[in-house]
Amino acid sequence: MKAYFNYFKLMLITHFQYRSAAIAGIFTQVFFGFVYILVYTAFYESNTAVNTPLDWAGLATYIWLGQAFFSLIYPMYIDHELLNTIKNGNVAYELIRPQNLFFKYYFKTIAKKLSHVLLRFPAVIMLGFALPASYGLSLPHSLLNFVIFVAALISSLLLCSAYSIIAHLIAFYSIDARGITTFFGVVADIFMGGVVPLPFFPKVLKTIAYALPFRYIADFPFRVYSNDITILEGLKLLGYSSIWIIIFILIGYIISKTIAKKVVVLGG
Amino acid sequence: MVRLYFKHLLQDIKVALEYKSSFIFNFVSSLIVTFTYYFMIIALFDKFSNIAGFTKYEVLLCCAIIHFGFAINETFFRGIDKFDELIIDGALDRMLLRPQGVLFQVLASRTDLIKISRVLYAIAIMAIALVNLNIEWSFQKVILLLMMIIASIIIFFGLFVLMASYCFVTIQGLEVKNLMTDGGKFAAQYPIGIFKKGLKFVFTFIIPFAFVNYYPLLYFIGKENNILYFFSPLLVFIFLIPCLLSFKWGLKRYNSIGS
Numbered sequence: 207m208k209a210y211f212n213y214f215k216l217m218l219i220t221h222f223q224y225r226s227a228a229i230a231g232i233f234t235q236v237f238f239g240f241v242y243i244l245v246y247t248a249f250y251e252s253n254t255a256v257n258t259p260l261d262w263a264g265l266a267t268y269i270w271l272g273q274a275f276f277s278l279i280y281p282m283y284i285d286h287e288l289l290n291t292i293k294n295g296n297v298a299y300e301l302i303r304p305q306n307l308f309f310k311y312y313f314k315t316i317a318k319k320l321s322h323v324l325l326r327f328p329a330v331i332m333l334g335f336a337l338p339a340s341y342g343l344s345l346p347h348s349l350l351n352f353v354i355f356v357a358a359l360i361s362s363l364l365l366c367s368a369y370s371i372i373a374h375l376i377a378f379y380s381i382d383a384r385g386i387t388t389f390f391g392v393v394a395d396i397f398m399g400g401v402v403p404l405p406f407f408p409k410v411l412k413t414i415a416y417a418l419p420f421r422y423i424a425d426f427p428f429r430v431y432s433n434d435i436t437i438l439e440g441l442k443l444l445g446y447s448s449i450w451i452i453i454f455i456l457i458g459y460i461i462s463k464t465i466a467k468k469v470v471v472l473g474g
Numbered sequence: 475m476v477r478l479y480f481k482h483l484l485q486d487i488k489v490a491l492e493y494k495s496s497f498i499f500n501f502v503s504s505l506i507v508t509f510t511y512y513f514m515i516i517a518l519f520d521k522f523s524n525i526a527g528f529t530k531y532e533v534l535l536c537c538a539i540i541h542f543g544f545a546i547n548e549t550f551f552r553g554i555d556k557f558d559e560l561i562i563d564g565a566l567d568r569m570l571l572r573p574q575g576v577l578f579q580v581l582a583s584r585t586d587l588i589k590i591s592r593v594l595y596a597i598a599i600m601a602i603a604l605v606n607l608n609i610e611w612s613f614q615k616v617i618l619l620l621m622m623i624i625a626s627i628i629i630f631f632g633l634f635v636l637m638a639s640y641c642f643v644t645i646q647g648l649e650v651k652n653l654m655t656d657g658g659k660f661a662a663q664y665p666i667g668i669f670k671k672g673l674k675f676v677f678t679f680i681i682p683f684a685f686v687n688y689y690p691l692l693y694f695i696g697k698e699n700n701i702l703y704f705f706s707p708l709l710v711f712i713f714l715i716p717c718l719l720s721f722k723w724g725l726k727r728y729n730s731i732g733s
Contacts (some may be wrong), residue, residue, distance in 0.1 A: 234653050240673075241661045245525075248668040253522040385500035392506050401510050402517045 209305050210313045217317035228325035231277070235330050239273040243341050259405035263344045264432040268403055270334035270343040271428045277322035278363055279400065279424045281370060282391030285315065288374050289383045297378070301466050308371060308462035312455070315367040347433035354440040358427035361447045366423045368454035369394060375461045378469075399425035405434075419454070422447035475578060482582040483550070490587045497588070504591045511541060511663070512599060526668040532695055535603035536687045537663040538596045543626025543686070544659050545592035547634055553583035554631075557638035567730045576725060577718075580638070607695065618694055618704055625686045625707035632710075632717035633658065633681070639717075642724030658683060665691060685709045 246265055250258065260268065272279070288311055291297040300307055334343030346352035373390035377383030395401060398420035407415055415421055426447065430440040490497050515537060519530040528536075548555065557580060560566045569579045609615065637651045662683040666674055678684040685706045693703035 230650055230653075233650070234657065237653055237657050238660065241657070244669050244673065245664055248526045248664075249518060249522050252524055252526050256522055259521065380496060380499070385496065385503040388507060389499075389503040392503070392510060396510060396513065402514050406517050406521055408517065408520050 210309055213310055214313040214317045217314045218321050221318055221321035222325065225325065228322070231322075231326050232329045235273040235276050235326065236333060239270055239330070239334075242269045242273075247341075260403060260434060262340070264429070264434045265403065266341060267344050267432045268428045270330065271431060272400070272424060274327040274330035274334065275323055275359065275427075277326060278319050278359065279366060279398065281366055281394035281398065281400070281420075281423065282388060283319075283370060284384070284387050284391075285311070285370075285374055288371075289377060289387070292378055292383070297469065301469060306459065306462055307465070308375065308455075308458040311371050311374070312367060312458065315371055316363060319363060319367060344432060346431050348437075350437050351430060351433050351440070354437060354444065355427055355431040357444055358422070358430055358440070358447070361444065361451060362423045362427055364451045365419065365447060365454060366394075368451065368458055369419075369423075372454065372458045372461065375458065375465060378465055394420045394423065397421065398423040399428075403429075419447075419450040422450060475574070478574070479578075479582050483585055486585040487587060500588045501591050504588050505595065508541075508592045508595045512537065512595075515663070525664065528665050528668070531603040531606045532691070533664060534599055535607065536665050536691055538599040538603060539622050539626050539687045540659055540662045540683075541592060542596035542600065542623060543628075543630045544655075545589055545596055546627050547630045548586060549589040549593060550585055551581045551631065551634065552586040552589075553580045554634045554638050556584060558641045561641060564730070566728075570730075577635070577721060609695065614704065615694060618690055618707075621707040622687060622690045622694070625690075625710040628714055629681075629683065629686050629710050630655065630659075632714045635721050636717040639720040639724040642728055654681070662687065667692075682710055682713050 243266060246269070250262055258265075277283075291300055300310075303310075331343065336342070346355060369390070373387050374383070376390075377386040380386060397415045397418050399415070400423075404412060404415050404421060404425045415425075422443065426435065426440075426443050429435045430437075430443075435443065512534065515530070515533055518525075519533070523529075525533060553560065560569075560580065560583065565583070566576075566580075569576050569583075572579060633655050637654060640651065658677075658681055661669070661673065662677065666677045666684040666688040669677070674684070689698075689703050689706040692698040693700070693706075
């Protein structure tokens with residue numbers, strides 16, 4: 207356990223060094239946040255008669271939270287270090303280490319995501335609050351909503367990281383892994399509400415999205431914040447997401463074990 | 475020079491087809507990624523009827539034109555996008571020694587054939603939009619559509635060259651690069667007119683996306699009849715001049731660190 211914790215700490219310290227990348231990231235997030243807000247404003251202003259599935263304050267909050275915690279929820283992240291171990295054969299070293307492959311990269315990914323988001327989110331959140339009310343971020347609906355929001359974000363981090371490592375491990379079965387990892391990423395991105403918030407989905411797709419585990423990555427935390435998902439519902443969803451986390455970790459662990467049995471290292 | 479480029483291209487096709495299953499899988503996953511670009515528009519028009527007066531198919535046409543230009547650049551001129559890598563690993567120094575233009579060599583140095591899926595996707599969306607749009611076709615409108623498509627290729631080409639010149643200064647390609655190209659692409663998916671004044675100004679006078687798919691679009695769908703709107707895509711060529719000049723300037727000042 208201590209070894210995994212050290213991986214975690216090491217990655218956290220390493221990635222705190224990339225401060226200029228963080229500044230560029232903040233600019234990107236803010237720009238995209240503005241464009242999203244402007245596009246939705248245009249939609250809302252030219253369709254005043256339509257019953258919108260999300261009220262404006264809730265939507266603006268959703269957008270800014272999505273930008274602020276972007277590096278935490280982004281599922282299409284590709285870990286070249288892990289993928290390159292297949293090409294250059296270092297995977298053999300990985301497999302003879304006493305630590306489990308899945309857990310090692312699981313903790314590393316969590317640390318990486320955490321350090322990225324800690325450097326980026328305060329600036330975006332502050333800007334969101336500073337903007338005029340009609341464009342900006344609102345305060346959480348109540349203290350309890352906020353507590354569930356934080357818990358949901360943590361479970362989002364655990365879920366998203368596990369999923370991303372599973373995608374990478376499955377990619378072990380091919381030479382060029384780019385296609386597989388992006389495929390996994392895109393599916394998650396759509397069904398977690400990363401492209402469009404889930405309430406805007408057509409009916410059938412919405413039912414599917416609510417049944418899949420991906421909604422716990424973005425949809426759940428960002429909507430419980432503004433009470434679009436109520437406290438009672440939120441507590442229930444928190445339970446579901448914990449179950450999914452356990453399932454994902456188990457899947458990842460099992461795959462890493464089968465890889466260890468099946469791996470063929472081409473000498474050299 | 476064109477023949478030389480096609481020789482490069484042929485080589486890249488051969489390389490890509492060596493790993494057939496990987497190529498097919500990457501191709502399919504790229505198709506799905508591309509779908510997300512249009513998904514937001516399709517999903518939102520399921521709930522709303524128009525955006526600032528523009529209908530679903532008008533926005534889709536606008537969006538497809540932008541993605542077409544971007545995808546063409548990504549597919550055939552990938553080298554310019556990865557220009558920082560050419561500087562870092564010293565490949566640029568080798569190019570300086572050869573008897574061909576540097577920019578040409580950079581363009582030919584890498585193609586990304588998987589991205590052709592995005593070109594096909596853009597064509598398909600464009601076709602769907604045009605069929606559903608009820609346009610009174612005339613010779614003029616065919617020309618206008620072609621001009622918009624060419625302007626879209628030109629503007630992204632200019633942006634990529636500009637960002638490459640920026641690499642001369644910073645060596646590392648910073649994320650600012652993505653902000654200009656990806657961010658611009660993202661905003662220009664929609665008719666620029668839907669945005670507030672500040673953004674409209676930037677996309678008209680600084681990075682002229684509005685001349686690619688907003689002003690010409692107004693003429694195309696019959697919202698404006700002024701002939702100036704018809705010629706507006708030509709203004710994008712002016713944008714190309716400072717981009718190419720800055721690349722030349724950067725190349726002149728370039729000092730290899732050699733080894």
